[in-house]
Amino acid sequence: MTVTFFTLVCTPMMRPPASGQTDTDDAESSADVVSGKVSTQTAERRVNPTSLSVIRVLVEDYQGDNLSYPSRIFVDPVKREVYVTDSGNGRILVYTHDFYPLFSIGEDKGIEAPVGLTVDRHGYLFVVQTEGKKHSASRISLFDPALRWKKDILFTGFPGAKGFSPKNVAVSAKDLIYVAGDGHPGVVVLNREGKFLHFLIPSDRLGKGEEEKVTICDVTTDRTGHIYLLSEDMGRVYVYDKDEKFVRKFGKKGGSTGKLSRPRGLTVDEAEKRVYVVDYMRHTASAYSEQGRFLFEFGGKGWSKGWFQFPSDIALDTSGNVLVADTFNNRVQVFTVE
Helix, strand or coil: CCCCCEEECCCCCCECCCCCCCCCCCCCCEEEEECCEEEEECCCCCCCCCCEEEEEEECECCCCCECCCEEEEEECCCCCCEEEEEHHHCEEEEECCCCCEEEEECHHHCCCCEEEEEECCCCCEEEEECCCCCCCCCEEEEECCCCCEEEEEECCCCCCHHHCEEEEEEECCCCCEEEEEECCCEEEEECCCCCEEEEECCEECCCCCCCEECEECEEEECCCCCEEEEECCCCEEEEECCCCCEEEEECCECCCCCCECCEEEEEEECCCCEEEEEECCCCEEEEEECCCCEEEEEECECCCCCCECCCCEEEECCCCCEEEEEHHHCEEEEEEEC
């Protein structure tokens, strides 16, 4: 495997918020750029990102075959392994915590069209799959900690189930399964056995438009039980507590710095109290405080290291590194943010 190093220190790829810029409806923040450092003055902890470094570029599997349109990333916090949906090859690749390619999960395990995945607190792997040649319906394939197939969970028991097209999945500390996808607003909530329970649906409006039920493209949870929903259409993140009570929303729709055009994936950095969101159309990744204040962004459209072409997901490993699925560059880039 080829290992590439690249270091970036406050080039235009890392952009701070403009002075006085606010990205929540009721929050106030200001930013000063001094000697290339970003200082966000709020009641929260100071955030001073000074450099961004690409420490790894994952482009191949354990046999030396290239990745093809990697779309989703998940890091198992217990085994510290990195899972990547290699969509163009219809498989899942597994890497060690130091990014050595271990093995792939493919057709022999029932993986055909993976689009999302997660590992729960018991070590079970949940793989969201769309229709394929051998399966006519979308499903969640469940594997035990030894990666033995256990069962397929089909989407039934709710209106529009046949037209529901899943995109990603998360499992809460209460063992509830949250599935984001097209065909129904909000997320579908299932119990441990895969039985439909209810929907979790935010309501919102764009600008002065009418309030509507929001479609969700990605979902994740944190160790405290909070549930994070991402809307590509609204350019917002919606946060709920472990009892599904609404906590806050943040993000603004738009095509400029500090705004979200077509966000596709998000992850939570609990140690640094940040939320990262990757924007498919702006080719960037944005960082927010846990309260929803825009902090900085990095990336931009390009082919060199540190740049993206239609990135579709973002994750955090157990060392605090940020991993981005750089989909149309056929690679996963690993960053450190200091």
